[in-house]
Amino acid sequence: xxxxxxxxxxxxxxxxxxxxxxxxxxxxxxxxxxxxxxxxxxxxxxxxxxxxxxxxxxxxxxxxxxxxxxxxxxxxxxxxxxxxxxxxxxxxxxxxxxxxxxxxxxxxxxxxxxxxxxxxxxxxxxxxxxxxxxxxxxxxxxxxxxxxxxxxxxxxxxxxxxxxxxxxxxxxxxxxxxxxxxxxxxxxxxxxxxxxxxxxxxxxxxxxxxxxxxxxxxxxxxxxxxxxxxxxxxxxxxxxxxxxxxxxxxxxxxxxxxxxxxxxxxxx
Amino acid sequence: xxxxxxxxxxxxxxxxxxxxxxxxxxxxxxxxxxxxxxxxxxxxxxxxxxxxxxxxxxxxxxxxxxxxxxxxxxxxxxxxxxxxxxxxxxxxxxxxxxxxxxxxxxxxxxxxxxxxxxxxxxxxxxxxxxxxxxxxxxxxxxxxxxxxxxxxxxxxxxxxxxxxxxxxxxxxxxxxxxxxxxxxxxxxxxxxxxxxxx
Numbered sequence: 467x468x469x470x471x472x473x474x475x476x477x478x479x480x481x482x483x484x485x486x487x488x489x490x491x492x493x494x495x496x497x498x499x500x501x502x503x504x505x506x507x508x509x510x511x512x513x514x515x516x517x518x519x520x521x522x523x524x525x526x527x528x529x530x531x532x533x534x535x536x537x538x539x540x541x542x543x544x545x546x547x548x549x550x551x552x553x554x555x556x557x558x559x560x561x562x563x564x565x566x567x568x569x570x571x572x573x574x575x576x577x578x579x580x581x582x583x584x585x586x587x588x589x590x591x592x593x594x595x596x597x598x599x600x601x602x603x604x605x606x607x608x609x610x611x612x613x614x615x616x617x618x619x620x621x622x623x624x625x626x627x628x629x630x631x632x633x634x635x636x637x638x639x640x641x642x643x644x645x646x647x648x649x650x651x652x653x654x655x656x657x658x659x660x661x662x663x664x665x666x667x668x669x670x671x672x673x674x675x676x677x678x679x680x681x682x683x684x685x686x687x688x689x690x691x692x693x694x695x696x697x698x699x700x701x702x703x704x705x706x707x708x709x710x711x712x713x714x715x716x717x718x719x720x721x722x723x724x725x726x727x728x729x730x731x732x733x734x
Numbered sequence: 735x736x737x738x739x740x741x742x743x744x745x746x747x748x749x750x751x752x753x754x755x756x757x758x759x760x761x762x763x764x765x766x767x768x769x770x771x772x773x774x775x776x777x778x779x780x781x782x783x784x785x786x787x788x789x790x791x792x793x794x795x796x797x798x799x800x801x802x803x804x805x806x807x808x809x810x811x812x813x814x815x816x817x818x819x820x821x822x823x824x825x826x827x828x829x830x831x832x833x834x835x836x837x838x839x840x841x842x843x844x845x846x847x848x849x850x851x852x853x854x855x856x857x858x859x860x861x862x863x864x865x866x867x868x869x870x871x872x873x874x875x876x877x878x879x880x881x882x883x884x885x886x887x888x889x890x891x892x893x894x895x896x897x898x899x900x901x902x903x904x905x906x907x908x909x910x911x912x913x914x915x916x917x918x919x920x921x922x923x924x925x926x927x928x929x930x931x932x
Contacts, residue, residue, distance in 0.1 A: 489776075495810065691759055
């Protein structure tokens with residue numbers, strides 16, 4: 467009888483594992499299945515196992531926040547594109563930073579024929595979002611190489627850190643750009659572009675300068691503004707691409723090869 | 735300050751027990767709670783519990799519950815406190831002093847403690863940047879109860895088991911805007927609980 471509370475808790479714990487999703491304990495809980503953890507690393511391994519071709523094609527989409535119907539519609543369009551190696555999600559996976567939202571988006575995106583990778587958006591940092599993101603996707607700054615490309619994902623959501631001068635982490639970005647002996651195309655992917663008001667104004671010049679001064683950086687990828695935009699905004703030779711939101715039913719389709727690339731705007 | 739919710743959570747049942755004993759010797763005071771509840775799940779804690787009141791006609795209950803989600807079960811230790819009100823209009827007597835309350839409807843407002851949660855948008859955001867508070871969550875549920883009248887120490891008591899199917903504002907908004915992909919079952923979750931009336 468002394469062990470009764472312990473036994474009760476154990477029984478409840480077992481119920482928890484048996485009835486995943488039926489019971490929820492707090493909107494801010496951070497509970498994921500094993501198949502819903504560390505997805506970026508798992509998907510990098512899947513991407514790197516895809517046999518290399520002369521060209522690498524990938525999709526840049528983003529801002530799925532509270533647009534599940536439209537995200538579901540995206541799958542059909544993306545799966546009809548030929549030879550897409552992977553999909554890049556430019557952040558704002560969730561709207562309220564809830565684990566439930568990350569789960570819903572993942573449930574939809576696993577229907578892609580190819581793996582997908584994410585970068586963190588400002589909405590993903592709301593409430594317990596940072597803990598949820600780390601659990602389901604992994605570190606907020608990371609990179610991987612595939613073919614002639616080195617992809618660098620970086621948290622640029624400065625406003626969420628009260629513009630404390632540490633986000634984005636320019637030292638980390640610099641070391642990632644420097645660590646590129648084979649001179650692969652360096653492609654920096656983030657949620658908030660440096661010319662946006664939510665990007666730390668003190669870090670804007672430093673960030674854009676790092677990209678401009680690296681001859682391997684030809685273009686850089688973003689979301690956040692919910693509209694298609696692209697241009698050499700700093701007139702420094704780096705072309706910035708912003709994808710529209712999933713709610714607007716559009717994405718960029720990139721084709722890259724050694725020393726070159728092509729970008730196509732797709733609406734569905 | 736960080737330990738306050740834990741203290742409240744741990745002491746709530748203790749105070750309530752003390753009050754039960756007090757009442758054995760005197761008339762019930764108006765502020766004495768009418769019951770204690772212990773609830774599992776329902777987005778207000780892994781376990782939550784606390785005192786509550788019932789209206790004179792026994793249809794409307796109002797509770798103050800203190801909830802905890804241990805790190806072990808949630809990946810994050812979360813304390814919350816919840817004000818909850820449940821309306822159960824019908825009670826049907828069964829054999830052996832059992833009864834069922836086949837239908838309940840209720841609302842709650844829950845507050846989760848933690849410096850990552852805000853009630854008012856911090857000043858480093860433009861007005862309306864995020865329109866919802868992250869600390870407070872309003873929710874609603876429907877459910878039912880099975881109860882039994884008991885006599886304990888020559889006094890009339892009751893023990894009830896209840897279930898509730900509920901959701902909360904942010905999930906409801908998500909559903910309403912995505913009826914193509916989401917189903918009602920995606921936003922509804924189950925809570926079960928005990929109510930000891932005295």
